[in-house]
Amino acid sequence: MQSHKINIVIVDDHPIVIEGLKIMLSDKPFFQISETFTNGSEVIKFVKTNEVDIVLLDISLPDxxxxxxxxEIKKISPNTSVIMFSNRSERSIIxxxxxxGASGYLLKNVSIEELMECFQGALSGNIVFCNETKNIISKPSPQQLTTTPRLTKREKQILQFLAKGKTSNEIANELCLSSLTVDTHRKNLLNKFGAKNSAELVNMAIQQNMILE
Known part of the structure; x- marks a missing residue:
């Protein structure tokens, strides 16, 4: 038996989605919706001052x-399970x-049975997906079907810094290099991965398990 009710916060900019979830969860005695929000800024304030077990979070919000x-939620409340709830089905976004830091990713056509299973799984510390999401992530992306680029030791170092959002100047200071040298390595990385920009580069490297935790 649950010792206490599981507090759920729903964040979605479509009120009809929120109302539908309220109805779906209304007969689940161990789950209670603590609050609902249609924008992100109010969620941050709420999580700072309230205990939240699960945040069911849409990707597309107005702010x-x-x-x-x-x-941001995970920084404030590391023990809160954030489960993404979206119509977006791109593997890269998932x-x-x-x-x-998300504890899972569900598509909005998920059944109530799958939703409950994923809630329980996330609360147990697992990464959870609905069946359709599992199918999406099990299929390799075009980048994964290509040969993993061979990187020099320096390129690997710079890739890790780029993944942390560091600028060329910041990386140069960390590695005692000139920013011009860092830019040269970054351009080489873009060419090796066939990426258009640093964000795409990092995403492709993550998919190929080349980014260290």
């Missing part, structure tokens, strides 16, 4: 990306959410 908001 902040749900992916970024997930990271993996980025998990990289930002």
């Amino acid at each position: 902040i990306s749900g992916i970024q908001l997930c990271e 993996m980025q959410c998990i990289q930002n």
Whole structure:
């Protein structure tokens, strides 16, 4: 038996989605919806002052990306399970959410049975997905079907710093290099991965398990 009710916060900019979830969860005695929000800024305030077990979080919000908001919530409340709840089915987005600390990713056509299973799984410390999401992430991306680029030791170092959001000047200071040298290595990395920019580069490296935790 549950010793206490599981506090759930729902964040979605569509009120009809929130109302639908309220109905779905109304007969689940061990789960209670503590609060609902249609934007990100109010969620941050709430999590700072309230105990929240699960945040069910949409990606598309009017004031902040749900992916970024997930990271902010986890900084404030590491023990809160953030489960993404979206219509977006791109594999790269799913993996980025998990990289930002999400405990799972569900598509909005999920059944109530799957939703309950995922809640329980996340509360047990697992990364959870609905069946459709599992199918998406089990299929390799085009980048994964290509040969993993061979990197020099310096390129590997710079890749790790780029993954942390460091600028060329910051990386140069860390490695005692000139920013011009760092930029040269960064351009080489972009070419090796076939990436258009640093964000795409990092995402591709994550998918190929080349970014250290």
